[in-house]
Amino acid sequence: MTYRLTDEHLELRAMVRELAEERIAPRAAGIDESAEFPWDLKELLAQQDLLGTAFGEAYGGTDLDQLSQVILVEEIARADATTSLIPIVQKLGALPILLAGNDEQKTRYFPRLASGEWLAAFALTEAAAGSDVASNRMRATRDGDDYVLNGSKRFITHGSIANLITAFALTDPEAGGRKGMSAFIVETDTPGFAAPRVEHKMGIRGSPTAELTFDDVRVPAANRLGDEGEGFKIAMATLDRSRLAIAAQAVGISQGAVDAALSYAADRQQFGQRVSDFQGIQFMLADMASQTEAARQLTYAAAAAIEADAPDLPYWTSSAKLVAGDTAMRVTTDAVQVLGGYGYITEYPVERMMRDAKITQLYEGTQQIQRLIVARQLLARAGAGARR
Amino acid sequence: MKIVVCIKQVPATTAEKRYTDDLRLDRASAEAIINPLDEYAIEQALRLLDAGTVDEVGYLSMGPEQAGEALRRALAMGGESATLVTDPALAGADEWATAAVLAAALDKLAPDVALMGMASDDARGSLVPGAVAARRNLPLLSYGAELALADGQARIRRLSPTGFDWIAAPLPVVASVTDQVGEPRYASLKGIMAAKRKPLDTWSLADVGLSAEDLRSGALTRVTDARPPEAKPPTERIENVSADEAAAKIADWLAARKLV
Known part of the structure; x- marks a missing residue:
């Protein structure tokens, strides 16, 4: 699967990143502590037209391609995983209608979902x-x-x-x-x-x-x-596509942890030098960054697979979710390690990221289910089929 | 009623600024943004547009071709159209030359209000609004915390030593606003998409009825030197002492500088 980041993708990334850094990141710790749904950020995302990216322009949406939708989720999750679920679940809930709905159902419900008036x-x-x-x-x-x-x-x-x-x-x-x-x-x-x-x-x-x-x-x-x-078929087709957004969320959480660890290590002094001057820490940072990048590239490739409606798209989306979820768990755990005791307390964001990362290994199919899907695709390709 | 907001593209506030050999800012090396103080002027104009007080908001910028990006970003926030005046002869233009060009372009655009930020983030001259008003022989309403338009008049609310003054002038006017206006809006996704289809005209110096001669004869300033700011003296640290002792040392330090 091949993809190319266009000027539009970069422009969207810049737009969402600015919004996430200025408006979402400062709320993340408070949202986690209070465990309250961030209605203000839902309004903000709706106002910026970011809840309608999966819907056609005829319904008031912006009809972005799959890669753009990935970038949107990734950039929000980099600041706050909870808030990234707002666009993720808006699309997840609508996917059965996108895949199997008739025109009347779409006309009736999509405008209210695209505007963010309804969740x-x-x-x-x-x-x-x-x-x-x-x-x-x-x-x-x-x-x-x-x-x-x-x-x-x-x-x-x-x-x-x-x-x-x-x-x-x-x-x-x-x-x-x-x-x-x-x-x-x-x-x-x-x-x-x-x-x-x-x-x-x-x-x-x-x-x-x-x-x-x-x-x-x-x-x-x-x-x-x-x-x-047709319910089972619709549910499986939905999950084959929706788990791409979980991969994107996991990539965003990973990147947030890399950024936090890097900035801490470059600032923190121990034994008369920056923590980032220790090769042991440098190796950790390098692993965290390169693994995050690998997960990102696979996730973008999976976006291209959905865009092309590839017959083996479950192979791509499940692989992406599997790799990105495991990467998020590993990278956020390492980020806590880089920050030491400070990583374990709520004064820094990495312990929250580590707790948030765990869900990406569980929902929309556990990692074990992803492996089953990937294996079935592999066996089908080899003409061997799989035992049900 | 029509407002034209004059904006300047500047290097990002946090970007490292470099100079070219002829002592001009190397604009290619730094990320470029809309002058942050101009965003308040944009926000003020768009609020009047949202309220239905004005029918049209346009933008005007003078700068190299890449300044078109700043105009597109402004159009993504709102407004109808934009004009970029760009010409090789304008390289290195100072406040006087900038004001001459903006004034000539504004004569053609003929807005009821030419609205500007209170200063630019890079040069911080704060001269352009006044110079444009002088060249166009129009009233200047400067440093507004708010702009109001009614009954053929423009009024600004300006912070004064005792509170606020309201200053009024008959339209058309040149006005500048401060960050008291309120937080500039973010461009929405639909705004960004729509901005690509909005008209952005490019004018040369000749298009605004000026020549390179006009500007050269008025080159009032010349940059003779540029250097990075001197490094700050090392921070004095008071460590490993009791709180009382530390407080006393800080008090002595402040007293020595007549700060307490």
């Missing part, structure tokens, strides 16, 4: 169905022109603040999750919908992760995405 979320995971998506249990029963949804979801990012949720439920329980699941657009002010609880988390603490309950939630049949039974 979106994606509700697939259940308490007993994480990596094992096919064992989902939530039900959708047809009743006249409606479906009636019953069940619950867990670990839904922005689930408690979203106005629109793309939710997955079984329309044919006999057929099971793989063949009997369907996707729905649910407006969260529908009676019977509730978000009774948000989790207390290790990182990305300002981003609410909610438990959702559906108690006879009536959804018009017009809000079903695709045909009955």
Whole structure:
């Protein structure tokens, strides 16, 4: 996969970097401590047209290419991982509609999502169905022109603040999750919908992760995405693309940690010299920077794979998320090491980055799931297939 | 009602400035930005545009061709059109020459208000607004914390030793504003995309009715020397003493300089 950074990409990077450094970075520690969703920064991103990058201009979006969307997430995550989830989840929640929605559904919902007036979320995971998506249990029963949804979801990012949720439920329980699941657009002010609880988390603490309950939630049949039974396919196609944004987030977190470690090491004096004058520290900084760069290049290549709608795009996006997530964890851990005791306290940002990095190895498919996807792609290429 | 904001492209505030052999600033070596003090003038003009007080905001700059980038950035923040006056004969222009060129261009653009920042970040002469007003024989409203337009009048609110003064003059005027205006907006993504399609005219010296002769005959200043600022004397450190002792030493240090 090849890509080229154009003047437009560089211009976007400069724009988002300025905004992130001046307005987002100063809020990051406070967001982490209070664990409150940064509504002010959501407004700022909306005002700057940065929540509509995945939507067509006809819907009020800016229709940026995949690489631009990666750069947007990367630059925000470099300052604050929680805030980077605002554009990430706006797109994640909308992806099922982008992939399987009809014109009427797009016309109805995209303008409000592109402007940032509404927030979106994606509700697939259940308490007993994480990596094992096919064992989902939530039900959708047809009743006249409606479906009636019953069940619950867990670990839904922005689930408690979203106005629109793309939710997955079984329309044919006999057929099971793989063949009997369907996707729905649910407006969260529908009676019977509730978000009774948000989790207390290790990182990305300002981003609410909610438990959702559906108690006879009536959804018009017009809000079903695709045909009955296409839910699993839509969910997998969504995740194949959305995990690129997690790779971008991980690259941004890594870069933030490299920057913080570098600036500290160049300033801190020990034994009569700068910490950065010690070769042991130089080697660490070099590893951190070069590994971050490698993760970035793979992530950009994966963006090109989606842009080209490559048949093996899961290979690229899963590889990128796998490498970038592991890199973020390693680089942020090393950044704490470079800062020593100061790295372990909240006065410096690297301990937060280390806590934030961990989630990139878990959500939108654990690293183990990414390896399965990459392996299946490899075996398929070799004509060997994979055992299901 | 129309405002033309005059902006200058300057090296980034934090960039290391280098000089060429003929003692001019080496503009190619440093990242270039809109003069930060001009951004307040842009913000003031755009607020009046948002409020519907003015119908049109345009931009004017004099500088090398790359100054067009600064005009594009301004257009990304808002406004309709921009004009760059660029000419090889303008290299090394001082405040007098700059004012002559801007005044001639403003005669053609004929705005109700020619609005400027209070100074440039690189030269800090603060002479251009006054010189432009003098050349165009128009009232000057300088150092405004706010610009208001109503009933054929421009008024500025200016910080005074006792509070604020409101100073008024009939339109058209030349005005300058300070950072009291309020924080300049960020360009939005749609703004940046739209700016690429907005008209940006390039005028030569001849297009504004001036010749190289006009400017040469008025070269009022000449740079005779340029050198980096002298290094600061080494910082005195008071270490490994008790708090009382340290406080006494600091007090003595300040007293010796008649600062307390």
